[in-house]
Amino acid sequence: MLSLPISPAPPPMPTMSRRVPLSNIQNHHGQPYSLSTATIPAKRPAKPTRDNLGPPPAKKAHIDTGYLGPDQKENRHTTPSKLVLVPRTPNRQDTTRRDVVPSRVSRSKPTANSRRQVEKIDSQKYRKPIQTQKISTRDKQLTAAIAENNEAIRQWQKHYLKVFPTLTFYLDETVSEDKMAMLRIQLRDLDSTVIDHFDEERVTHVITARGDIPPETSKEQEAARTGTINPKLLGKTDSRAPVAPRLTVYEEQEDILVLARLNQMKIWNTEKVERMIHTLNEKIDDDYIVPAAAPLKTLPSKHSKVEVTRPKRTSAVESTKKNEEALGRLLNQDKTRSSQPSSSKEMYVFKGPYVLVGDASGRYKHFIIREFRNALQPESGDWPQFRSNREGRCPFVLDPDTKRAYMREEAEREAEAKAKEKEAARLRARIVMEPPPRNQSLRAKTSLLKEDPRTALTDRRPISSIENKVDRDMATAAAATAVRKTESRVDKLKDAHRSRQDNLVLTGYEPVASGLRPTGPTSAVVSQAISSNPVLVGPKAGTSRDVQRLNRRVFEKTTGGIRQTNTTTALQVVDEENNEAKAGKKTLKRARSELVVKEASKKQPVAGYCENCRDKYDDFEKHILSKRHLRFASNDENFLELDALLATLERPRKKSISPTPFH
Amino acid sequence: MNSQSHRSAALHAASKIIQRKPSRTENIPPPRNEVAKQGFSSDDYVNGKGVQYPAQGDEMDEDEDVAGISENDSEMEPYALSEDQFSEESDGTVDEICPEVQEEIDEFMASFQELDLHYKIVSKTGEGTFSSVYKAIDLQYNSYVNEWDLDERTAEYYSPRSKRHRLNQAKEKRVKYVAIKKIYVTSSPQRIHNELELLKDLTGSKNVVSLITAFRHLDQVIAVMPYFRHVDFREYFRKLSIIEIQRYMRSLFTALKFVHAKNILHRDIKPTNFLYDCAKGRGVLVDFGLAEREEYDGVCPCTRARGPPPKPVAPVGGYPKNDQRPSKRANRAGTRGFRAPEVLFKCNRQTTKIDIWSAGVILLTFLSKRFPFFNSPDDIDAIIEMATVFGRAKMRACAALHGAVFETAIPTISEKGHSLSRIVEWATSRSKNDPLSLEEKRALVFLEKTLDLDHRKRLSAAEALEDPFLTNIGADISDDEVETI
Incomplete structure (x- = not known):
């Protein structure tokens, strides 16, 4: 079936651009993972003083010989192409070579035929390097060499595609x-068994990411294998006794790699496996001389199956000229192929300040994870922290005066906010009589206000002014505050349609900013505006309620784009005006009526959860009139x-007075 | 309410009532008066409070409380006049109702046959996640045995009793107010049952609200409770002297002792749920909507016998991207800013000590003159704020106590945290010339014991009442010493 090129066809030189980078591919292939695993023993510089973890002496000779030396022992049969690439290793006579593939094959009960093939391949490959140098000088033979090499690879593939299932x-x-x-998927694609x-009893190959792979048994020991029989290995096809002294090296008998060695299993580094799989799945199409036997035809079905998943590869390489290009593609494909599956379960590593609360037992996922943006100054961080602000206020809420950092950020967004500001500025020019805080530009201030509805409300106003606001003229500073606040709402309103979410994010330390949820009139933001604002103003919170209410209404309109149908804009206006009349702030009214007109607000459906129907609903009112809910409500059995x-809770009646039955 | 036709009609009406709740702006008649100051305030308040449902919360899925006793609980305001109440109303003067609320009330009254014969609703006093509360006149007060009426049973009751009896019109001179709690129809019968049953069991303390009666029509359940005059917390929390704070806390811990003695967790201790009458120095604990009986079958490392607490795990600085593990579930019902650390760390054996923590937060509010002290828009921020105060080391230890890991790289969270004294000094802008007073220091010692991250070391309500801070209260000891009737 297999006609191996017995003739030691000279492998080509690295002039083959396509082949050369394959070694790179190999390296690349392992890159995402190989940081820790790259140091398989053979790759380490041989040290005479190395303990038994090091490679056996036999290998050390050529570990130092060439740049590819390190790979020879563990990887020599991985990729034939690699062998081709090793011109500078003059003495590739690997005395240990024999035991590698054959033993594996024999352990997996190979047919006599396959064993022969392996030997052929081995011998062939084995000879290649020797030929390399001679051939490399002869360009004429290059094509033939390529073909030869590719054929060798194909043979190698054929062989291992047969071996792998065993x-x-x-x-x-x-x-x-x-x-x-x-790896599981890939190995199973190759019909291997993964347990x-x-x-x-069953394992033939152990795949590890460890670097300290125990050395294989040396030749002598191998020779002795046939003589001694380890009881442990009885019943195995390939029962060879371990050499006792070796065991002492590893105190831990449980070391799986030691056990593996004891049981004559092969230990492959993950890199190596990947390389092998990669090569096995690679389609070898030498465009120089396509042999009569097209690789595809000779490839086992499994191989072609794999091929299907990478169809580009076949067509990619059209000619030698395009080889480089194709290579780049290959590299990319490899990159994506190797990185895609890995990204799924990776750890996310925090890059900024974070807080994490998780379950120590590991049974549950972390229940608190939050990462914050890096801040140059801790105080500019947007996580909760002590803020210096007015007495009475929540100490974790940022005071406007300390919001410089946010302002800076806001300034970046000013460009897109310009349009809005024009109007805001117009209003402000009329009403605002207080200078902007610090040195902030008008603009920055607007942004600030928009950003933080709550602080904007009271906006470093003297407490008393707000307090008196209810009774005073509209021209008070407090009124100005309110208007400015309203303006911020104007901005919000405008913005709401296209970037509501963005706005919320901009609120920085506010609840929304922490990613709580999209906000509505009932959200924490708003209710907080009510519930905590009054604290800082005056002896009684209620004094600023008018402002709050106005703001809240605006807020409702802003956020609750869809209110209930039966509420008309007119009603809203009436409502608003009623408020205003009471408050006696015509400016406010004007500012707000703009708002009112702007959005024909409807009553907002209240979403929620009905415990009785065990269902979420979008609209409370609709839900409680739904058949399902009414069915529940009218069924006394539920109650x-x-x-x-x-x-038992009936109200006790006085005896003397004739009761009016109530219920 | 008996005939089928009436039932359906009533059902419809009842449904309509409910509609009022989330949307107050519907079908608003033209303003009836311009004076509706209070009305608007309360309406506005109501608007703002809104009603939140779990669907809006992002943490709902992790919660045990299906109905979403979540963040928004802070907005819960049972028959508390607190948040939005004008002082006049608290004083029992004539209540003005804004048109919207009036209509809501009208429909509400109409939905229950003869309800108007018994109660006349004068105002809406609060709206929460699961209910709205109205202040109402108890029209037939004199027809009933009013065990619940504390004023009636104390000496305050003035003499011409027989005379008033003869008048037989409660409205005439001494109007008796009650609080009517309308529990939303989306609440499960089990939840309602739980609350009413607990209230019933909790009868007998001067500092815990009692239940006058309760009734149901279809899915609408109404509970009638005494109305308590009180003052908005925000009006006085910065003004109280230490002695007054002592009284407040004594009153609160008295209520807690009573509740906890029955192995009941209130779960929602906060100023708005403790109606305090500064003048009388008496407070009443209300709203047991989140309350539950203490359960002993939960599993948490914190139940192990004292010993070396579990070792904190080394920080990992990251998390798995696609974590398929299940979420840990634990009851976290309560109000943001008042949740105890063990609640945040998802302890499954929460005890009555969580109420002590919340009470400690109230005390911290008094001493720091900051309200709310913890903003805690969500549990994550709550953890951060808590860690900012107490430091990483204690937070790690507390997390480990409950089988959790805590790690953070937030620069403003220090390893050791700050002492509560330091925080109070800072919060009240103390200078060297204006150091903490002796009383304040005493209060802080007590505060440390109620705000202990380790619930096992935290005082119990009974222990707190034995603490010097609550036993040596200035000159006069208020009459709320009488715990049980």
Whole structure:
């Protein structure tokens, strides 16, 4: 079936642009994960003093020989292309070579045929490097060499596509979850078996991300294997005894890699597996000379299946000239392929100030996670912190005077807010008589007000002025405050349609800013405006209620775009005017009536949850008239328990007076 | 209410009432008077308070309280006149009602047959998540045995009793007010049952509201309770002397002791739920809508015998992006800014100590003269604010106590936090020339014991009442010493 090119066809030189970067691909392939795993033992510089974790002596010779040396031991059979790329390793005679693939194959009960193939491949590959240098000088033979090499790769692929289904993999716990998931899929695509628990009887290959892979048993030890039989391995096809002294190296017998070695399993680094899978899935199409036997035809079905998922690859490489380009594409594909599955379960690492509260047992997900923007100054951070503000106020609420940081940010948005400001400025020119705070420009101030409805309301006004506002003339500073506040609402109103959310975010420290929820008239923002504002003004909160109410109404109109149908704008106006008449603030009225006109506000449906219907509703009034709810309401059985209690709560009557039955 | 036709009609009417609640601006008749100052205020207030439902909350899914006793609970205002009440109204003078509310009331009255024979609603005093509360005249006060009427049973009741009896018109001279609580129809019968049952069990304390009666029509349940004259918290919280604060706290802890002795958690202790009459020095704890009996089957590491608390876990500085683990659930019913740390850390064995914490927050409000002290728009901010005060170390320890991990990299949260004394000094802008008074220091010592992050070390209500701060109250001890009747 397989006609391996026995003739030691000289592999091509790295002049093949396509092949060269494959090594890069390999490296790249492992990049997202390999930071910690890249240091498989063979890659480490050999140190004479190394303990037994190091590679066996046999390998050390060529670890130092060439740049690819490190890969030779663990990866030598991963990618044939790689071998091609190793021209500068003169002595690639790897004496340990024999034991690698054959043993694996034999352990997995290969057919005699497959074993032969492996040997052929091995020998072929083995010879390649030797030929490399000679061939490399002969450009004429390059094409042939490429073809040869590709053929070698194909043979390699064929072989391993057959071998893989016979392998049973165990991925140890050091393999990250995402990588594990990916490998599982890929290995199963190759018809390999992946098992979740370390079954000594079944596992042939352990995949680990660890760097300290125990060295393989040396040749002598291997030779001795046939002689000694470990009881543990009885019944195994390939039962070879472990060498006792080795065990002492690892105190922990539970080390799965040690066990694996003991059981003559192969230990593959994740990188290596990935490389192998990558190569196995790669379509080898040498465009130089396409052999009669098109790779696709000879490829096993599994392979072609994989191929389907990467259709671009086939057509991508049209010619040698385009190889570079195609390579870039390949790299990209690899990048996406390797990074996509990994992103799903990754940790998000906080980049800014954060707070996290989670369950210590790990059974539940964190219940509090919030990250804040980095702030140059802690006080400009938008998380709750002590703020210096007026006595009586919540100490965690930012005072306008300390809002410089926010203003700065706001200034950036001014450009888009210009239009709004024009009108606001016009109004302000009429009414405002107080200078803007600090050195802030008018603009900045507007932004500020818009940003923070609550602080805007009382906006560093002397308490007394607001207090007196109810009784005083509209020209008081307090009135100005209110108007300015209203203006901010004007802004909001305008803005509401296109960027309500943005506005809310802009409120900085306000509840909304913390991502609480979209706001409505009943949201924390508004109710807070009511509930906490009065605190800071005067002896009695109620004095500023007019302002609050006005603002609230505006707010309602702003946010509650859809109110109930039967409420007309006219009613709203009447309503507003009634307020105004009472307050006697004509300016306010004017400012606000603009608002009123602007939005034909309807009564806002109140959304909520009905415990009885166990359903959320968008509109309270509609819901309680719904058939479902009425059905519940009219069924006394739903109220049996309650009725029993109510029966005990009847109001006791005086005996003397004739009772009027009430209920 | 008996015939079927009437029932459906009534149902419709009842439904209509409910409509009034969330939307007060519907079908507003032209203003009847321009004087509707109070009316508007209260209406506006009502507007602002609105009614929030869990659907609007983002944390609902994690909550046990399906009905969303969440953030918005702070807006709950049972028959409290507090937030929005004008002082005149508190004094029992004529109440003006704005047209909107009047219509709402009219429909409400019409929905219940003969309700108007018994009560005349004079104003709406509050609106919360699950209910609206109206102040009403008890028209047939004299037809009933009024065990609940504290004034009636005290010596305050003045002499010409027989005379008034003969008048037989409560309205005439001594109008008796009651608070009528209309529980929204979206509340489950179980929830309503829970509240009414607890109220019934809690009869007998001067400092805890009692239930006069309750009745149902279809899904509409109405509870009638005594009306208490009181003053808005915001009017006095910055003015009270330490002695007055002591009285307030004594009254509050007396109520808590009574409630806790019955193994009931109020869960929503806050100024608006404690109707305090500064003049009388008496407060009444109201709104048991969130209350529950203490449960002992919850599992939390904090129930383990004292010993080394679980070790805080090393910070990770990140979180899994796609966390498929379930959310931990724990009852967090209560009001933002008043939630105890164990509530925030999702302890499943919450005790009556959560009420003590809330009471401690009230005391902190008094001493710091800041209201609210904790803003806490959500639980995350609540945690941050709490950590800002108490520091990372204590927060970590407290989290570990409840099987949680706490970590933060917020620069304004210090490792050790601040002492409450320091915070009060800062909040009240003390200088060296104006140090804390001796009384204040005493109060702060007491405060530390009620605001202990570790609920096991936190005082119980009974212990608090034994504390020097609440036993040595100035000269006169108010009559609320009489705890139980």
